[in-house]
Amino acid sequence: METFDYDDIQLIPNKCVIKSRKEADTSVQFGPRKFKIPVVPANMESVINEDLAVWLAQNGYYYVMHRFEPENRASFVKRMHDRNLFASISVGIKDAEYDFIDQLKSEHLDPEYITIDVAHGHSDFVIKMIQYIKKQLPNTFVTAGNVATPEAVRDLENAGADATKVGVGPGKACITKLKTGFGTGGWQLAALRLCSKAARKPLIADGGIRHNGDIAKSVRFGASMVMIGSMLAGHQESPGHIITIDGKQFKQYWGSASEVQKGAYRNVEGKQMLVPFRGSIKDTLHEMQEDLQSSISYAGGRDLESITKVDYVIVKNSIMDGDY
Ligand SMILES: NC(=O)C1=CN([C@@H]2O[C@H](COP(=O)(O)OP(=O)(O)OC[C@H]3O[C@@H](n4cnc5c(N)ncnc54)[C@H](OP(=O)(O)O)[C@@H]3O)[C@@H](O)[C@H]2O)C=CC1
Numbered sequence: 001m002e003t004f005d006y007d008d009i010q011l012i013p014n015k016c017v018i019k020s021r022k023e024a025d026t027s028v029q030f031g032p033r034k035f036k037i038p039v040v041p042a043n044m045e046s047v048i049n050e051d052l053a054v055w056l057a058q059n060g061y062y063y064v065m066h067r068f069e070p071e072n073r074a075s076f077v078k079r080m081h082d083r084n085l086f087a088s089i090s091v092g093i094k095d096a097e098y099d100f101i102d103q104l105k106s107e108h109l110d111p112e113y114i115t116i117d118v119a120h121g122h123s124d125f126v127i128k129m130i131q132y133i134k135k136q137l138p139n140t141f142v143t144a145g146n147v148a149t150p151e152a153v154r155d156l157e158n159a160g161a162d163a164t165k166v167g168v169g170p171g172k173a174c175i176t177k178l179k180t181g182f183g184t185g186g187w188q189l190a191a192l193r194l195c196s197k198a199a200r201k202p203l204i205a206d207g208g209i210r211h212n213g214d215i216a217k218s219v220r221f222g223a224s225m226v227m228i229g230s231m232l233a234g235h236q237e238s239p240g241h242i243i244t245i246d247g248k249q250f251k252q253y254w255g256s257a258s259e260v261q262k263g264a265y266r267n268v269e270g271k272q273m274l275v276p277f278r279g280s281i282k283d284t285l286h287e288m289q290e291d292l293q294s295s296i297s298y299a300g301g302r303d304l305e306s307i308t309k310v311d312y313v314i315v316k317n318s319i320m321d322g323d324y
């Protein structure tokens with residue numbers, strides 16, 4: 001099997017057909033809605049909160065609220081709908097989650113999007129949850145994950161998932177590969193490519209994005225949407241506290257399976273770290289859009305579709321950290 005990751009790939013330019021990068025259309029249809037860019041902040045407590053979810057929904061971006069304040073989720077859906085915004089929430093697979101789905105149904109609080117968010121998504125219990133949500137809330141767009149293989153994509157799609165999230169262990173705050181020996185850490189982009197061969201529905205590439213150009217690479221290898229944690233955790237709108245060390249500002253970023261998140265050292269597969277403070281998320285998302293517009297122009301097209309066709313070369317470790 002050919003393995004490679006983001007830093008090992010360079011996309012090859014085609015003749016440009018647009019006069020200005022401003023003409024390049026970065027929008028993406030994902031489920032029932034169209035979004036400005038194929039980027040979604042990770043559904044982690046250190047990346048998204050309600051204020052940010054509202055801002056993202058109001059400004060044409062996709063978001064997925066995390067599931068770590070379970071008792072707030074029904075009222076969150078209600079508040080989003082009262083504001084005429086779409087609701088996009090996360091669930092797990094424990095027994096109480098079935099009661100929560102029943103509550104949403106009985107209170108007519110159908111969210112537009114639900115993401116089933118567990119570490120090992122290729123599981124009978126994820127399949128059972130997909131089937132339950134689709135039965136109780138048939139109009140909700142269900143994303144299931146996380147997975148690492150084409151077989152998993154097939155199984156979750158066959159169970160009724162509308163999209164699948166790919167990435168086991170490539171995240172910046174992740175220690176899954178060290179603690180368990182498993183995952184797509186170090187070959188996430190190749191895993192995405194393999195999964196895309198099997199997928200008949202959209203894929204979300206989740207984890208391992210370190211540069212804006214990795215978004216275009218994800219699109220090239222089959223992603224409809226790209227989930228980003230560490231690169232979006234360091235903003236003034238991000239939930240973590242600002243910490244100043246030697247005059248430099250940072251924000252806290254912690255894994256959803258970290259001791260900090262779990263409140264106990266049990267099945268820990270994540271860590272807490274500091275990420276550089278980056279100002280407003282508005283500017284970072286705008287820069288991502290501009291860079292993606294450049295990517296589309298290099299691809300020789302006018303929209304994201306053009307990136308999916310470009311040739312590429314594998315140049316192992318061609319991009320050094322020192323370049324940035
Ligand atoms: N994308 C990634 O690479 C990873 C992401 N995460 C994130 O961390 C958070 C916590 O995840 P998770 O541990 O799934 O949360 P949960 O505690 O919600 O676990 C999910 C359920 O699956 C069971 N389970 C069985 N085998 C596994 C397994 N190998 N890994 C995880 N659960 C298993 C758990 O039972 P029991 O606890 O009794 O085993 C539990 O009932 C999620 O937000 C997830 O996205 C975590 C690790 C990797």
Ligand SMILES: Nc1nc2c(ncn2[C@@H]2O[C@H](COP(=O)(O)O)[C@@H](O)[C@H]2O)c(=O)[nH]1
Nearest residue numbers: 042171172174207208229230255256257270
């Ligand atoms: N193995 C773990 N993975 C985790 C944990 N918390 C979140 N995640 C995954 O990471 C991505 C974000 O990756 P990044 O490279 O952009 O920072 C996130 O969407 C989850 O899938 C964890 O504790 N352990």
